[in-house]
Amino acid sequence: MSLLRTEGLTRIYGGLKAVDEVDFTLPEGEVHALIGPNGAGKSTFVGMVSGRIEASAGRVWFDGREITHLPAHKRIRAGMAYTFQITAIYAKLSLFDNVALALRNRDRAAAQEALDHVGLAERGDQLAGYLSYGHQRLLEIAMGVAQRPRLLILDEPTQGLAESEIAEFNALIKRLAGETTILLIEHNMDVVRALAERITVLDAGRVLARGTPEDIHADPAVQAAYLGTG
């Protein structure tokens, strides 16, 4: 059964169609990567899925229910979690307070467990703003995971991470795969190859191709538009 489905989803900025009638289906349990050049409309698309951005046209279903007009916070409550492209944590609050807000309760043990997932367990009382950039990204991912979402949306999670941190990230996502459906916007093709079961390629707001990593790699249109011919 599909967990997420969009039909004709469109967003127009001025005269520009940032996302142009995208039909998209995401089966439950899948790790799906959304790739495409800058400005292809990836962030706008997940923005409309999560409710941050209002759709100009089209419809969205989540878990069998239409959510096109549902406000963002209700979509999150319904089982989505969203991590921002630009790190969005509470810099002036402790790691514990950050995670507690994500958990929607003040249970210390649960927060500790969530921090443990990303190897930040000993830092619960530190202010999040004092963490290194890589650790801040991991904290944000921990906040997403802590919600035990049915759909986890990650907008360029590995941007700015060091190689070793990327390896940790990959391991974390692999642990989640199977229990959580994951929609991943990613530029790092190594990460995409390591994690994604299926890929959708967006270009200029339209779906250029979709399929398994092998299909996408072999697709001539994708090679021309995105991967280059080398």
Add this chain to the structure above:
Amino acid sequence: MIRDLGLHLALIAVLFVLGLTLPDYHQGNMARILVLATYAVGYNVLFGYTGLLSLGHAMFFAAGMYGLGLVMQHGGWSPVPAFIAGLVSAALLSVIVAVLALRTVGVAFMIVTLMFSQSAFLTILYFGTWTRGDEGFVIPQAARQVAGLDLTDPVTRYMAALALFSVALLLVLWLVRRQEGAVLIGIRENEERTRMLGYNVLSHKILAVVMSGTLSGAAGAGYALLFGYVGATFASVQYSIFPLLWVLLGGAGTTIGPLVGAVFMFYLIDYSSGLTNAYMLIAGVVLVLLTLFARAGIMGEVRKRWAPWLP
């Protein structure tokens, strides 16, 4: 948790002892400061914890003050129901202001609250027949009696002011230790992140405005009842700025900061006016120094340097 509560109860106990031991002059001052600090505690819920800067809180203070004063003066109500009328007036006004003003953010929110407050001020002047405008009216001593207690007696008045302040203080402590309080702080720190963690930002902001406005109204009603005077000055811009100053000085987003700020400011002006006629100059210099070297306010600096657990 226990430590927090212990600290606040100890503070209340100290203030209680002060009420019995302070010389008359300071006892009178402190009674007034406690009521004004209650106002600042209310202001702090919105500004300090939620991060919304209102320039119009005098309207809530005045709503409480006139809500109580008018029904006592013209309706002959006794203090307790009149106090409730004050609370209800402030709560109603804050619901209306919340729903309208929260459509704006940032500077626009400041201006909209300022405009609402000015309208409230002008409304009070317009209905001068009942409100007696700028001149105001006095609530006679005979009317300020509750259950055999004479609220004009200095010790009783001090204890009533302390009771009002303590309720407000503990209420805010309770709020910030709950998830709702954490969400308000989350909105202050990063509104979009908070929305995308599944919280209804608007309804939390409405809660903050209503709680802040109602506490401010409680302070206004308490002021009228304990000091026996109701006047339009309390609805003027000046009285919207005062709580902002107290909270900034004492420490925005700290439970105790509003009291510390109110005490500090009151005695700074009191002391410096004993030294020179140019006392506002001294007060001004001290304020500039504080904003330069203690940007988080007095309790904010204490929290930053020594006690990160302070709520």
